[in-house]
Amino acid sequence: FHIQQLLATVVSNCGCLLFGSEQDRMQLWHEQSHRYHTEMLDFKKLTAEAMNGLRNEHSVLFKDLEGAAVRVDRMEREMDYVEAQTSPRACANKADKVVDHCKYLTLPKNSALYSSLKTYCVEIISGIRSVKILKRVGSPKGMWTRDPRSSKVYVFNETSGDSIYQFNSVRDFSRSPGVTSSRQIRLPSEWSGPGSAVYNSYLYYIQQTADMDMQVVKYDLLSGSVTDVAMFPVESQATVYSLNPETVADLAADDEGLWLLYANSDKQIWDTRCPRENAEAAFVVCGTVYVVYNTRLASRSRVQCLFDVNDMVISQEAPLIYFPRRYGAHASLKYNPEEKQLYGWDDGYQIIYRLTMKRKLLV
Ligand SMILES: *[C@@H]1O[C@H](CO)[C@@H](O)[C@H](O)[C@H]1NC(C)=O
Secondary structure (H helix, E strand, C coil): CCHHHHHHHHHHHHCCCCCCCCHHHHHHHHHHHHHHHHHHHHHHHHHHHHHHHHHHHHHHHHHHCCCCHHHHHHHHHHHHHHHHHHCHHHHHHCHHHHHHHHHHEECCCCHHHHHHHHCCCCEEEEEEEEEEEEEECCCCCEEEEECCCCCCEEEEECCEEEEEEEECCHHHHHHCCCCCCCEEEEEEEEEECCCCEEECCEEEEEEECCCCCEEEEEEECCCCEEEEEEEECCCCCCCCCCCCCCCCCEEEEECCEEEEECCCCCCCECCCCCECCCEEEEEEECCEEEEEECCCCCCCCEEEEEEECCCCCCHHHCCCEECCCCCCCEEEEEEECCCCEEEEEECCEEEEEEEEEEECCCC
16 A cells, blocks of 8 residues: 555656656656556555454454464554554655655556556465476576567576567467578667566566666567667666676566666665665565575575565565576576566576465464
């Protein structure tokens, strides 16, 4: 429920990521914010009702399960947590934290992605079900991803370049000798870092301009043209993950929207809880950012920090997820919300991790 305030702050204080600049685009943005605000109010109301339900349940529990002190204890902690999150004072206190967030997380305007916000997403990762090593193509570092809508696969060799490879499906990709059965797409400008995202036949990539400003380019893969460019203000060049300095910023498309993860250098932190130090990659699932850590001498990658933009995940339920031992380290990890899979690039190997999910406790 704080996400609406968070976004309002993001928009007014940071002016972070707005695609396009014309008046009517601003108008559209305002309309969307308004709609979003209304939806959030509805959601808040629902939450309040759910809280009342919880409260009643709580007293019943207390009477019935006098012996089960541990469970009640836990429930009380959860109630405290929710109450702290919902009280107006908590919001006021969070003011400076919100400004922090806007340095790392923004939700750019994109109507196609925004419309999916209506289905409020309630899942959290509980583990890694399986690992599939698909093939090895390209350099030790790179990125690959699958468009959740078109099922097409996109391969970004190396950590920058002006072209990418497109395959019709994961199967086509895995059967192809090298990249021979792909279509090579030459882009109008160079992408920087393995932090792109593809969603609904649009490619979003980071472009660094001559004066080292960063832009997010929205490229229509069907018509082969740039449809939008957004500048975003970064005070300095700080990479998001200390173990993958080539990732200047990381884009992620998930069930709730398009996210942009980036860091600024005067703080070694990302959010109040997730340090950049030893971070390798991150991905967003249901509005929760999962940060993956490793060591400089690559060891086992693990999710060790997470941050939920809706404040709906409590730390006790946060899973400590270890990735199976692999060749090297992840250069990128891209989450596909339709399949609940991660597309990883590890020392030139393309890997698919299937995830298991559970419901968020507080929903
Ligand atoms: C990937 O990049 C490396 C280094 O530039 C190059 O040697 C290799 O041929 C590239 N592979 C593909 C599939 O483009």
